[in-house]
Amino acid sequence: MADFSFNDRLVIVQYAIQKYENETVLLEKLKTVLSEKDAQRSIDTLIGTQRVRRIGPEILQNNTSHTELPDLPENLKPIIDSL
Numbered sequence: 622m623a624d625f626s627f628n629d630r631l632v633i634v635q636y637a638i639q640k641y642e643n644e645t646v647l648l649e650k651l652k653t654v655l656s657e658k659d660a661q662r663s664i665d666t667l668i669g670t671q672r673v674r675r676i677g678p679e680i681l682q683n684n685t686s687h688t689e690l691p692d693l694p695e696n697l698k699p700i701i702d703s704l
Contacts, residue, residue, distance in 0.1 A: 634663040
């Protein structure tokens, strides 16, 4: 697993949520690029800052009514595509 900055991890998780709303599937897919602890911490941070919202017990969704998705840096595009 590569070392990503805190902001890179948040961007990866936000774009992964866009692809996989189910939290169980999301965490499984993120295991290839982030540790489970980093993935869970990023999800918690995004929920706390209202960039992501929880809809039901297993569904996560980007809170696009509150904030837009950040621009995807070039170095993260292959990672998102591989998820």
